[in-house]
Amino acid sequence: MEQTTVKKEEGLVTGKVAAGTPKGVATCSITVNGKSYYVPKGKTILEAVSSLGYSIPTLCHLPEVCSNASCGVCVVEVKGAKSLLRSCVTKVTEGMDIQLASHRVLAARRTNVELLLANHPKDCLSCLRNQNCELQSIASLLGIESIRFTQTRKKPFPLDTTSEALVRDPNKCILCGRCVAVCSEIQGVNAIDIMGRGTKSQVATFFFKGLGNVACTNCGQCALVCPTAAIVEKDHTAEVWKALQDPKKVVVVQTAPAIRVGLGEAMGMEWGALVTGKMVAALRRLGFSKVFDTQFTADLTIMEEGHELIQRLTNGGNLPMITSCSPGWIKFIEHFYPKSLSHVSTCKSPQQMFGAVAKTYYAEKMGIDPRDMVVVSIMPCTAKKYEAKRPEMMGAFHYWQARLNLLEKDKFYDVDYALTTRELARMLKQASIKFDALEEEEFDDPLGRSTGAAVIFGATGGVMEAALRTAYEVVTKKHLPSVEFQAVRGLEGIKTAEVDLNGTKLKVAVAHTLKNARTLLEQIEKGESPYTFIEIMTCPGGCLGGGGQPIPTDTEIRKKRAESIYREDSRKGIRKSHENPAIQQLYKEFLKEPLSHVSHELLHTHYKERGVY
Amino acid sequence: MNTSVMPAASEQQILEIINRFQGKPGALLGILETVQESNPHKYLPEETLQLISKHTGTPLSRIYSLATFYSFFNLQPQGEHIILVCRGTACHTRGSRVLLEDLSCLLDGSAFLETGENTFTTKDKKFTIKTVACFGQCALAPVVSIDGVIYSRMTTARMKGIIEKLAKGGKKHE
Numbered sequence: 036m037e038q039t040t041v042k043k044e045e046g047l048v049t050g051k052v053a054a055g056t057p058k059g060v061a062t063c064s065i066t067v068n069g070k071s072y073y074v075p076k077g078k079t080i081l082e083a084v085s086s087l088g089y090s091i092p093t094l095c096h097l098p099e100v101c102s103n104a105s106c107g108v109c110v111v112e113v114k115g116a117k118s119l120l121r122s123c124v125t126k127v128t129e130g131m132d133i134q135l136a137s138h139r140v141l142a143a144r145r146t147n148v149e150l151l152l153a154n155h156p157k158d159c160l161s162c163l164r165n166q167n168c169e170l171q172s173i174a175s176l177l178g179i180e181s182i183r184f185t186q187t188r189k190k191p192f193p194l195d196t197t198s199e200a201l202v203r204d205p206n207k208c209i210l211c212g213r214c215v216a217v218c219s220e221i222q223g224v225n226a227i228d229i230m231g232r233g234t235k236s237q238v239a240t241f242f243f244k245g246l247g248n249v250a251c252t253n254c255g256q257c258a259l260v261c262p263t264a265a266i267v268e269k270d271h272t273a274e275v276w277k278a279l280q281d282p283k284k285v286v287v288v289q290t291a292p293a294i295r296v297g298l299g300e301a302m303g304m305e306w307g308a309l310v311t312g313k314m315v316a317a318l319r320r321l322g323f324s325k326v327f328d329t330q331f332t333a334d335l336t337i338m339e340e341g342h343e344l345i346q347r348l349t350n351g352g353n354l355p356m357i358t359s360c361s362p363g364w365i366k367f368i369e370h371f372y373p374k375s376l377s378h379v380s381t382c383k384s385p386q387q388m389f390g391a392v393a394k395t396y397y398a399e400k401m402g403i404d405p406r407d408m409v410v411v412s413i414m415p416c417t418a419k420k421y422e423a424k425r426p427e428m429m430g431a432f433h434y435w436q437a438r439l440n441l442l443e444k445d446k447f448y449d450v451d452y453a454l455t456t457r458e459l460a461r462m463l464k465q466a467s468i469k470f471d472a473l474e475e476e477e478f479d480d481p482l483g484r485s486t487g488a489a490v491i492f493g494a495t496g497g498v499m500e501a502a503l504r505t506a507y508e509v510v511t512k513k514h515l516p517s518v519e520f521q522a523v524r525g526l527e528g529i530k531t532a533e534v535d536l537n538g539t540k541l542k543v544a545v546a547h548t549l550k551n552a553r554t555l556l557e558q559i560e561k562g563e564s565p566y567t568f569i570e571i572m573t574c575p576g577g578c579l580g581g582g583g584q585p586i587p588t589d590t591e592i593r594k595k596r597a598e599s600i601y602r603e604d605s606r607k608g609i610r611k612s613h614e615n616p617a618i619q620q621l622y623k624e625f626l627k628e629p630l631s632h633v634s635h636e637l638l639h640t641h642y643k644e645r646g647v648y
Numbered sequence: 649m650n651t652s653v654m655p656a657a658s659e660q661q662i663l664e665i666i667n668r669f670q671g672k673p674g675a676l677l678g679i680l681e682t683v684q685e686s687n688p689h690k691y692l693p694e695e696t697l698q699l700i701s702k703h704t705g706t707p708l709s710r711i712y713s714l715a716t717f718y719s720f721f722n723l724q725p726q727g728e729h730i731i732l733v734c735r736g737t738a739c740h741t742r743g744s745r746v747l748l749e750d751l752s753c754l755l756d757g758s759a760f761l762e763t764g765e766n767t768f769t770t771k772d773k774k775f776t777i778k779t780v781a782c783f784g785q786c787a788l789a790p791v792v793s794i795d796g797v798i799y800s801r802m803t804t805a806r807m808k809g810i811i812e813k814l815a816k817g818g819k820k821h822e
């Protein structure tokens with residue numbers, strides 16, 4: 036360290052210091068492709084050269100999550116080293132002389148990718164990740180023209196189709212280990228690992244039971260980081276196409292807050308593009324008879340959940356109360372912390388409230404037979420597919436059962452299909468919709484009306500902030516001077532704040548990712564939780580970083596989407612859920628009041644202990 | 649002998665084993681090995697792995713990953729007699745494939761040859777056949793090991809004799 040500084044002063048090495056190197060950071064001198072540079076010590080070769088205007092191709096490496104160094108795509112030649120080195124894990128050292136693109140390097144990269152491709156199914160044309168696949172792009176980037184190795188795998192691995200939300204195809208897996216790392220390090224679920232050895236290794240669950248039969252939360256974070264199509268959402272676009280083309284069906288759609296800041300990316304626009312109006316226009320062109328908004332029921336959730344909190348506070352109910360919008364989180368607590376289930380709000384998620392309200396209140400109002408109505412939801416989330424198929428989620432059927440003399444065979448779910456942002460993008464492309472050229476359009480009334488409080492459900496901290504905006508005014512009967520609660524915004528893992536409600540101090544906490552949720556639950560189970568109200572979102576960043584969002588999704592992109600979410604909030608005329616006129620009308624005409632009998636029947640639910648398996 | 653599966657280690661026994669390994673490096677592997685040894689059929693049933701996970705705090709998927717990585721862990725009940733057939737190159741050229749086929753036929757397990765699995769246990773849990781890569785005794789190929797005893801230049805006739813004896817409950821070795 037000393038030496039480097041001296042050398043630099045003496046000018047023995049005439050080189051450039053890597054851009055962005057803070058003053059006073061220890062540096063070392065390296066040579067890249069024959070040119071000398073100073074770079075900060077302790078960085079990997081990959082990181083060090085990226086600020087020098089080079090980008091080494093990588094495949095298995097996933098910044099912030101893992102570096103298993105399994106693919107060998109990032110190799111570089113270092114003078115004096117016997118073999119080529121993997122730049123994603125090799126740290127720079129003083130005097131290192133690196134060649135990034137020598138003949139040997141390029142040949143080795145190609146060989147390594149050809150080895151991966153030898154056993155890989157060559158069905159890009161019919162693959163869900165076609166044109167959005169890291170393996171495919173690396174093969175094209177390296178100029179692979181033929182595969183010199185023969186397939187060694189004799190029989191294909193069976194697919195894992197046990198999950199409602201995800202499908203795994205181990206034949207497309209390159210064993211990078213990203214999914215295993217995300218599931219363990221970010222989510223703390225550990226549903227999957229690499230099983231077996233040698234040519235038989237594959238990512239799988241305990242005893243090959245399949246994702247649907249273990250404690251997987253369906254969060255889809257594994258699918259989001261998978262470089263290939265080895266883990267994908269269970270595709271329901273064919274079913275939705277069919278419903279749209281059925282003249283007997285009234286097909287309505289609801290869109291989650293995070294779709295409007297994600298969909299644009301999948302349609303070729305910039306990270307975090309805010310596309311609310313274009314999204315509505317596009318959905319209309321797909322043929323939905325009404326384009327409604329999950330944000331309407333996000334406002335409804337605030338009404339129900341806010342009053343549930345007030346009720347628990349005044350009647351000595353179980354505290355802290357924890358939010359229940361995120362189905363991955365719900366399944367997680369059902370598996371891992373069932374003792375704490377009574378802390379979870381009984382409110383259904385906005386997706387499910389929407390289905391229940393659409394097939395009762397709206398169907399009745401419009402004279403539609405609920406059996407002919409199809410509710411499709413567009414979600415940033417794979418776990419929503421599972422949530423929609425939970426047996427409890429048939430509120431509307433039970434509502435109509437006696438009224439219409441329905442039989443068991445008439446059973447229908449409140450939400451028929453939950454599509455991810457990625458699936459919607461595929462449908463829009465199939466339908467030849469020129470997304471960027473669309474004029475903005477407005478949601479339909481009444482289930483399309485929402486406030487700024489509902490938009491921010493899409494970001495971690497948003498449900499908390501929305502709840503505080505309403506709770507403050509309901510409890511204090513005073514006007515909230517400023518609606519923005521900055522303390523619960525941002526990407527920090529666990530955020531806390533204290534709010535003064537007319538002298539009652541409310542301590543709140545907000546966590547995203549299930550690993551962070553564990554921290555708050557451990558406190559509760561030890562009886563040490565200082566909080567009254569907790570928001571938990573399964574995915575990093577909240578729904579905007581959900582497992583159904585466009586790929587890639589990383590921290591930078593999450594920040595861009597969050598900015599758009601808060602921009603949308605600030606430009607909404609009404610920013611508090613209880614001021615939504617369509618919600619006020621819904622209570623007046625149908626629900627009567629928050630936590631009413633009808634509300635309980637349609638908007639609230641219960642949970643189930645599942646055990647760890 | 650009773651041919652049905654005998655009870656696996658109890659929760660109490662597993663807890664004792666876990667405590668014995670408390671704080672030792674590589675504890676989990678040791679625990680798995682010891683628990684497997686204590687099983688009358690020398691294997692790790694699902695419920696046993698569940699208990700080990702519960703009491704060590706190691707996720708199920710991690711335990712299963714270890715148990716499938718190391719070939720000395722068995723996830724299926726093992727037969728009373730273990731027959732290892734070498735499928736290394738030397739033994740292959742000296743006819744180990746035929747030995748394996750004859751053996752499978754003899755024990756009613758020819759189907760397993762098609763599955764690509766490398767182990768098979770008879771229904772009565774008397775015999776387990778496993779293939780191995782190389783015993784390092786290539787000069788004596790083909791090599792078969794029966795209950796730990798290595799037989800060199802094995803023939804079908806000789807193998808048949810030994811197996812018939814064992815099946816009748818005879819002494820383990822000639």
Ligand code: SF4
Pocket residue numbers: 155156157158159160162163164165166168169170171207263264265
């Ligand atoms: S995973 Fe990628 S490389 Fe493999 S078939 Fe799909 S698109 Fe092609």
Ligand code: SF4
Pocket residue numbers: 201214217218222224225226227246250251252253254255256257258
């Ligand atoms: S969906 Fe989530 S919980 Fe399930 S395997 Fe993937 S990362 Fe793990």
Ligand code: SF4
Pocket residue numbers: 207208209210211212213214215238257260261262263265266
């Ligand atoms: S499933 Fe995808 S993320 Fe997981 S190891 Fe395979 S290629 Fe990597």
Ligand code: FES
Pocket residue numbers: 092093094095096103104105106107108109110121122123124
């Ligand atoms: S990216 Fe470095 S080894 Fe895969």
Ligand code: FES
Pocket residue numbers: 734735736737738739740781782783784785786789790791
């Ligand atoms: S190949 Fe059979 S002992 Fe070596």
